[in-house]
Amino acid sequence: MIQNDLLLRVANGEPSHRPPVWLMRQAGRILPQYRKLRSTFSGFKEFIKTPHAVAEATLQPVDELGVDAAIIFSDILVIPEAMGLDYDMVEKKGPLFPTTIQQPTDIDSLASGEEAANRLQYVFEGLRQTKAAINNRLPLIGFSGAPWTLAAYMIEGSGSKTFSKAKRFLYQHPDAAHRLLDKLADTIIAYLRLKVQNGADLLQLFDSWAGILGPEQYRTFAIPYLQRICQAFPDTPVTVFSKNAWFALQELGQLDCQVIGLDWNTSVAYAKSQIRTDKRLQGNLDPCALYAAPESVEKQTLDMLQNFGGAHIANLGHGVYPDTPLDNVRRFVDTVKSFSYS
């Protein structure tokens, strides 16, 4: 059905002649056509709520870069909003929640599960339009923030170097924290189910703030919820990308998911020593490596490909930075596509 199904085959554990390649944040500011499209909307949220623009942004890197997958253009914070916590996306500052979770009772009134997920029809319409535009050329990735990362934003109210309010909540109100994470997991499952029904071929969970928890807190407040989500999708490949959660790699490596995303801090040797060998690994070139000279980009990409050696989905170790030279992004993609396991 799908013409270039390399990513699906590798995610499902089949052998391949080369790794598939895509970039986190490939639909974004690195592309001139994205910046042009973005400029037609006054706000970021208006943009992601406009299905035809979502389809256009999602397809841009496919056409421009020739990557092996599309990832639906959206934001992880649509879920808190659907649960009842609205947010603003402040230019150059990031998200800001006017209302946050401060007391355990603040959790009571949050919507969850299908009720919350059903409010996100603009996402599903965006998926349908994207799917039609892809026209079976390649797979479409759907994603969600992971429960802990979304909880962190809902309590902290914004990005933070320490997320100390969110962590304080875990220490002071562990039962309420579990109640919030439970509602989030229910909502994420319902949301991702609807994404699959509307065209997502693979799923990825972003636990962007995993690294601010210690090993014990991550074991308590993150792993069980990730596992519940993974188990809800027996028929769709799931990638878990827990940023900076090196200390939990062994537990992440035992989740019922197909792929573990790695950040650039993590050496392939360490990852392989921790993660169950039946999983595939995704990553992990340093996004800053794409600032180097083109020959250096090629060399570092080849080094990475050889280090992984197989069962690998080529990507960066983080989202591509907006000011990355487009030619270097192209060099990265082309290097992977010309590579062959031998």
Added chain:
Amino acid sequence: MIQNDLLLRVANGEPSHRPPVWLMRQAGRILPQYRKLRSTFSGFKEFIKTPHAVAEATLQPVDELGVDAAIIFSDILVIPEAMGLDYDMVEKKGPLFPTTIQQPTDIDSLASGEEAANRLQYVFEGLRQTKAAINNRLPLIGFSGAPWTLAAYMIEGSGSKTFSKAKRFLYQHPDAAHRLLDKLADTIIAYLRLKVQNGADLLQLFDSWAGILGPEQYRTFAIPYLQRICQAFPDTPVTVFSKNAWFALQELGQLDCQVIGLDWNTSVAYAKSQIRTDKRLQGNLDPCALYAAPESVEKQTLDMLQNFGGAHIANLGHGVYPDTPLDNVRRFVDTVKSFSYS
């Protein structure tokens, strides 16, 4: 000579009945007397350049909390300033450098070594006044930012989530980066020598932005300079605290230093598997654990002490957060002081 020399004895590898205890950022906003003293200065830099205020701030936690060490009140960015890159400390935002290193030639005019260190007389006068006020009660720790962290600020110009400008410089201008790190190491050595001559009994290096480098970059751009600094102080115990550099713990653990500082992400078991057994470990309670109920603070502190088991300097895994309840800080300190290895 020093009445309570527990920290010195443990740092030097002697056995002890309990670990010594102090907190990173103990001289700071957790103390009402600090906030009062701070309010008498319009700017933070004016504050750290006033020797009698430095002595007062340094002694406050000693008198209030009964910790086993004083750490001189100062800032890691005094070194870039002495080298010729002035900075502003912007309230609630952090440091901002009006001029940054953008080109390799920007490094040429930077002062370094003794020439730069000699410009920091206000630090050394602060040390002398502090030393006199301590009156041999307990040891005084002197510190410096590590070369990579200071270089990161000098290139980036401010704090950053990604430090992508600083990392780009490493990828684009590796030789110039080495030249900058070399000048920084020379200056840090001269600076710390003068700190020792003016009363510092131990030294600590803060590599706060270690974790944004990958393993190979850290091996190239950080480890050799840390080692040069460690080797310059054969007679003074040195602690290296490289935040989030879990991926380099084995190399850090082979430096010619006495103590390795650990952040709260790092389990004791992992640290001991990586670090040479003749070293002592410092850390590593999650600063957010001090937001919990007092009984929980005590329990978590005891768990930590038992996990380390010996050859340990009790501390947090990061600087104490300004809004930490003082009673919980006290509970942490008192729990360590009542503990006994058995």
